[in-house]
């Protein structure tokens with residue numbers, strides 16, 4: 286397989302995504318405090334106005350702005366202070382012309398008032414008379430009834446990933462439970478005769494399982510439920526059974542290792558063999574024009590995405606970013622309009638070469654020097670986990686570029 290022309294990562298991803306037919310994603314009803322970063326399953330319409338009454342944004346005097354028009358230092362207006370408003374209590378009086386009421390920040394405006402004059406702009410003439418030397422316009426220092434949200438307005442749309450402030454808005458409207466899409470369950474299968482659990486002492490030649498931990502963290506961060514299925518020997522039947530079981534009890538399956546050209550690299554063959562049992566598509570691509578991550582496998586079994594990930598830890602993370610995150614998002618019901626990647630523009634600190642026709646994902650760390658953000662490449666093989674530990678993000682060199690020049694502005698996709 287390794288002398289062919291491969292799909293570019295973007296093309297391979299499109300192929301994979303288009304091969305997953307949309308099925309109804311199941312819904313669960315949760316209390317809003319459990320909904321941070323969850324994907325909302327229905328449009329939410331405001332059942333009431335927010336706020337429900339016009340309220341002051343300052344400490345001062347509620348009055349009718351008309352009574353202040355033309356007020357200046359050399360021709361002040363005089364207004365009678367009729368009453369005082371207290372927090373949380375609706376005023377039971379009405380203001381007439383040339384009347385005001387003392388009001389705290391957040392207090393409810395009485396009928397007859399349309400503005401609030403700040404305390405600092407008022408002179409007390411007597412216990413119940415204020416002198417005003419400037420005018421206020423209608424609605425000045427006031428949040429009007431329904432100004433934040435109008436009753437009947439759609440405030441959140443289906444497929445949105447809920448931010449903390451979205452949950453705050455729901456609370457403000459008294460909505461304490463909502464429907465969200467269930468998180469997809471993503472199984473992780475680690476393969477390799479040399480791989481042992483992180484808790485194991487090592488015999489020479491053995492390697493502790495790094496990838497299932499990295500993947501589990503990334504899956505959780507991006508809205509999936511990781512299920513670590515364990516470490517499986519490079520044995521056809523063992524891995525086949527592990528994948529079959531994972532297909533049965535999860536929405537997506539990741540297999541770490543066994544993607545390249547060695548005699549024990551049988552992931553693609555096993556995916557095709559299981560797919561054959563169910564009449565599924567099997568392997569859609571094996572190999573992409575990508576570094577690191579060239580031997581990546583993308584496939585479908587029983588309408589479930591199955592990814593074979595190169596064993597090298599940095600390749601695993603790059604593959605997650607390119608293939609797994611978008612698939613988890615699709616399986617989560619995330620609306621495509623809100624798929625933003627956190628990124629920053631930085632200046633490349635060094636020249637970096639790349640081969641034509643291949644997309645390179647360069648690990649970089651960021652440093653601020655002389656008011657500029659520099660992206661400094663973390664050099665090292667994709668088998669080194671510390672190349673990721675030291676990095677703050679990834680810079681992509683597209684297939685049509687032969688590298689990046691020092692000083693060039695680049696987008697860094699932040700971890």
Ligand SMILES: Nc1nc2c(c(=O)[nH]1)N[C@H]1C(S)=C(S)[C@@H](COP(=O)(O)OP(=O)(O)OC[C@H]3O[C@@H](n4cnc5c(N)ncnc54)[C@H](O)[C@@H]3O)O[C@H]1N2
Nearest residue numbers: 287475492494495496542543544545546594595596597600
């Ligand atoms: N003849 C060729 N050999 C290789 C090619 C190639 O094109 N031709 N591609 C190389 C590239 S690029 C990569 S990436 C790796 C992919 O390897 P596999 O997916 O087959 O994975 P393994 O051979 O099982 O392991 C590779 C390496 O990674 C370590 N590993 C595996 N799993 C884990 C884990 N869960 N935690 C930590 N480390 C892991 C493993 O011990 C190996 O050292 O193939 C190249 N070879």
Ligand code: MOO
Nearest residue numbers: 577578579600667
């Ligand atoms: O995908 Mo490999 O990581 O280029 O070493």
